[in-house]
Amino acid sequence: xxxxxxxxxxxxxxxRGTVGAAFAALLAERADxxxxxxxxxxEIAGVLTRGEGSFEQILAxxxxxxxxxxxxxxxxxxxxxxxxAGKPVVTANKQLLAQHGDELFAVARExxxxxxxxxxxxxxxxxxxxxxxxxxxxxxxxxxxxxxGTTNFILSEMAATGAGYExxxxxxxxxxxxEADPSDDVGGADAAAKMAILARLxxxxxVTLAEVAFEGIEGIQxxxxxxxxELGLSLKLLGVAERRDGGISxxxxxxxxxxxxxxxxxxxxxxxVMVEAPAISEVTMSGPGAGxxxxxxxxxxxxxxILAGDxxxxxxxxxxxxxxxxxxxxxxxxxxxxxxxxxxxxxTVLGEHGISVKSFVQRGTGxxxxxxxxxxxxxxxxxxxxVEELSGxxxxxxxxxxIRVIEEEY
Amino acid sequence: xxxxxxxxxxxxxxxRGTVGAAFAALLAERADxxxxxxxxxxEIAGVLTRGEGSFEQILAxxxxxxxxxxxxxxxxxxxxxxxxAGKPVVTANKQLLAQHGDELFAVARExxxxxxxxxxxxxxxxxxxxxxxxxxxxxxxxxxxxxxGTTNFILSEMAATGAGYExxxxxxxxxxxxEADPSDDVGGADAAAKMAILARLxxxxxVTLAEVAFEGIEGIQxxxxxxxxELGLSLKLLGVAERRDGGISxxxxxxxxxxxxxxxxxxxxxxxVMVEAPAISEVTMSGPGAGxxxxxxxxxxxxxxILAGDxxxxxxxxxxxxxxxxxxxxxxxxxxxxxxxxxxxxxTVLGEHGISVKSFVQRGTGxxxxxxxxxxxxxxxxxxxxVEELSGxxxxxxxxxxIRVIEEEY
Numbered sequence: 001x002x003x004x005x006x007x008x009x010x011x012x013x014x015x016r017g018t019v020g021a022a023f024a025a026l027l028a029e030r031a032d033x034x035x036x037x038x039x040x041x042x043e044i045a046g047v048l049t050r051g052e053g054s055f056e057q058i059l060a061x062x063x064x065x066x067x068x069x070x071x072x073x074x075x076x077x078x079x080x081x082x083x084x085a086g087k088p089v090v091t092a093n094k095q096l097l098a099q100h101g102d103e104l105f106a107v108a109r110e111x112x113x114x115x116x117x118x119x120x121x122x123x124x125x126x127x128x129x130x131x132x133x134x135x136x137x138x139x140x141x142x143x144x145x146x147x148x149g150t151t152n153f154i155l156s157e158m159a160a161t162g163a164g165y166e167x168x169x170x171x172x173x174x175x176x177x178x179e180a181d182p183s184d185d186v187g188g189a190d191a192a193a194k195m196a197i198l199a200r201l202x203x204x205x206x207v208t209l210a211e212v213a214f215e216g217i218e219g220i221q222x223x224x225x226x227x228x229x230e231l232g233l234s235l236k237l238l239g240v241a242e243r244r245d246g247g248i249s250x251x252x253x254x255x256x257x258x259x260x261x262x263x264x265x266x267x268x269x270x271x272x273v274m275v276e277a278p279a280i281s282e283v284t285m286s287g288p289g290a291g292x293x294x295x296x297x298x299x300x301x302x303x304x305x306i307l308a309g310d311x312x313x314x315x316x317x318x319x320x321x322x323x324x325x326x327x328x329x330x331x332x333x334x335x336x337x338x339x340x341x342x343x344x345x346x347x348t349v350l351g352e353h354g355i356s357v358k359s360f361v362q363r364g365t366g367x368x369x370x371x372x373x374x375x376x377x378x379x380x381x382x383x384x385x386x387v388e389e390l391s392g393x394x395x396x397x398x399x400x401x402x403i404r405v406i407e408e409e410y
Numbered sequence: 411x412x413x414x415x416x417x418x419x420x421x422x423x424x425x426r427g428t429v430g431a432a433f434a435a436l437l438a439e440r441a442d443x444x445x446x447x448x449x450x451x452x453e454i455a456g457v458l459t460r461g462e463g464s465f466e467q468i469l470a471x472x473x474x475x476x477x478x479x480x481x482x483x484x485x486x487x488x489x490x491x492x493x494x495a496g497k498p499v500v501t502a503n504k505q506l507l508a509q510h511g512d513e514l515f516a517v518a519r520e521x522x523x524x525x526x527x528x529x530x531x532x533x534x535x536x537x538x539x540x541x542x543x544x545x546x547x548x549x550x551x552x553x554x555x556x557x558x559g560t561t562n563f564i565l566s567e568m569a570a571t572g573a574g575y576e577x578x579x580x581x582x583x584x585x586x587x588x589e590a591d592p593s594d595d596v597g598g599a600d601a602a603a604k605m606a607i608l609a610r611l612x613x614x615x616x617v618t619l620a621e622v623a624f625e626g627i628e629g630i631q632x633x634x635x636x637x638x639x640e641l642g643l644s645l646k647l648l649g650v651a652e653r654r655d656g657g658i659s660x661x662x663x664x665x666x667x668x669x670x671x672x673x674x675x676x677x678x679x680x681x682x683v684m685v686e687a688p689a690i691s692e693v694t695m696s697g698p699g700a701g702x703x704x705x706x707x708x709x710x711x712x713x714x715x716i717l718a719g720d721x722x723x724x725x726x727x728x729x730x731x732x733x734x735x736x737x738x739x740x741x742x743x744x745x746x747x748x749x750x751x752x753x754x755x756x757x758t759v760l761g762e763h764g765i766s767v768k769s770f771v772q773r774g775t776g777x778x779x780x781x782x783x784x785x786x787x788x789x790x791x792x793x794x795x796x797v798e799e800l801s802g803x804x805x806x807x808x809x810x811x812x813i814r815v816i817e818e819e820y
């Protein structure tokens with residue numbers, strides 16, 4: 001958008017929820033600074049809410065659209081209409097981008113118009129800009145991190161207090177860290193959408209939400225965290241997008257980290273993302289992953305980049321296959337009958353599947369007997385097959401529980 | 411720089427040291443990616459070294475200049491000549507920017523030409539871009555962090571091994587983490603130059619190296635680290651640029667951090683920078699602070715932004731006074747004579763200067779007697795006056811030693 005002297009830039013605002021209201025207030029507060037930085041003074045030209053405003057009128061009266069409605073429809077239609085009308089769009093809508101990214105980016109490219117979305121991933125942590133701009137021509141090997149603050153808060157609290165999942169979830173809801181219906185967060189879908197976006201940017205390849213394998217934290221037991229503490233591990237819900245075997249793997253799963261891992265000290269509702277590449281080693285960025293004002297700040301940063309005349313986003317350029325079966329290390333928790341030969345039978349099953357045990361503890365007696373171990377990295381398909389066979393043993397008092405472990409040294 | 415189809419962009423390279431050689435290799439390796447991202451293929455048009463090449467010829471044959479000579483002259487002349495010729499410049503030269511920033515930015519603005527310098531601070535950690543672009547209109551309250559990897563390596567090693575400064579410095583030199591003449595790093599001047607640059611960007615105000623108060627780590631004793639460990643503190647050389655009393659304070663000093671501080675776990679030759687603002691809370695970025703390839707990657711990111719047509723850097727816009735006397739908390743180490751009344755005399759001096767003690771230990775007897783304490787935040791001028799008076803007491807066996815303590819809770 002070229003500078004046009006002192007003519008104000010008219011911003012159409014779609015949505016006036018927490019983030020929308022914070023954005024309108026922040027824009028008014030920083031209007032002088034925006035004008036000083038870009039030569040153009042911003043003003044809100046119109047606001048569309050569920051009850052008020054006409055999208056067509058707002059679009060016609062705006063130079064730039066900020067989409068903060070959330071969800072896929074009508075957000076998708078509105079964003080497409082704006083791009084087709086040649087008007088740049090800033091959005092914080094991760095589901096929209098994760099599910100309809102191909103269509104949106106294609107239309108933006110065709111129209112030669114900017115579509116920016118820093119706030120869609122990790123709020124004010126500038127991970128989108130960093131990957132697109134600072135590392136835009138870097139051969140990124142891996143992007144991973146804690147991209148959901150709700151689950152990180154819950155896991156931190158469970159570890160600190162020993163309380164159960166349901167109890168801590170209720171506390172998170174009271175504190176506003178979890179929504180009334182927390183399923184998108186705790187089930188991993190929210191993190192999966194963010195990882196689809198980051199994978200697309202990092203690897204210049206189309207990735208949709210449907211291609212991200214995700215697991216949540218609903219099944220985590222206080223037991224798992226207690227054993228982890230003994231082994232010196234901390235538990236995080238991690239999103240991982242990485243190059244593997246000529247393709248990429250994009251996944252979300254709870255996993256254990258060894259102490260010294262840069263993500264291990266990230267506690268509470270914070271987010272943190274790491275980018276790895278041979279040419280950069282690793283860069284870690286952390287901060288609040290949500291919050292109305294923080295998210296609004298990220299939106300404002302994008303608006304300013306458009307007004308300043310920054311170049312548009314680079315497009316997707318290659319097609320990389322999704323590699324479904326990757327190697328992982330696992331923690332395995334078995335509640336077993338307290339009788340002779342159990343360990344031998346378990347070890348035999350693992351050995352037959354080519355799985356080797358790294359560390360191992362046997363605990364309790366009678367109805368409390370447990371085998372807890374960490375196994376070395378193996379293909380996940382092998383591990384699943386072994387776990388399925390273990391499930392069939394008469395020796396088990398309940399289904400096996402497993403959690404991935406990140407083995408890398410830092 | 412507008413796209414001109416398939417015509418290559420000619421890059422003049424000044425300097426072929428570690429970073430220069432790494433940049434040339436990286437540019438060749440990523441030429442396809444640069445062309446895909448920007449529409450223009452980069453090529454090295456000429457290289458100026460101490461022994462070879464003519465600057466005038468290289469400038470005439472280049473579309474863009476990369477300055478990796480270091481030092482202020484002839485780097486300054488060359489950069490000015492390029493900008494005046496309307497050619498964008500990318501530099502990694504922190505001393506140049508910290509000492510001649512005003513002149514360089516003024517000429518770049520006048521010529522309407524880009525001057526980019528991500529690599530000048532914390533190598534590949536994208537702190538310059540983040541402050542300029544993501545937080546370009548954010549009212550930043552504080553930028554601070556570990557911006558010198560050499561000193562962080564030395565302090566980490568001293569804390570981990572109990573070895574003395576000279577011994578660890580020698581090890582750092584063997585490992586290539588410290589130069590043969592380490593004075594710029596260990597004395598704090600390197601960190602001060604980086605903080606001058608960050609302060610300028612964060613507060614949109616001219617700050618020069620001469621306005622940054624800095625101390626180094628040469629005086630740190632193994633003793634200090636041992637006591638700190640007892641108090642649960644870790645020691646870092648911190649650069650701090652912050653708004654204070656209507657002005658700004660920009661300083662570099664060794665200081666103790668409480669556990670839980672986001673910078674406390676940063677060990678070895680790593681850098682980490684935090685940005686604080688009401689609208690963003692805090693964002694922390696960490697990674698390798700040096701290295702030829704990492705620094706070259708940061709330079710390449712800037713080159714790509716220029717080729718892609720990103721907007722130029724925002725200029726300095728306000729004048730904020732430097733506030734010289736600020737409040738700090740201190741650790742104070744006194745080697746005292748082992749006789750009655752010492753503590754009373756020390757406490758009286760502190761009390762008369764309005765200084766209150768937060769925590770206190772008395773150790774050793776005879777010629778080993780020591781008073782070690784942490785005092786609450788007070789104006790540094792008051793603390794200095796108290797220390798000067800303490801120095802005059804007959805009870806002291808050696809001059810008082812003091813180190814700042816960051817008290818903030820995280």
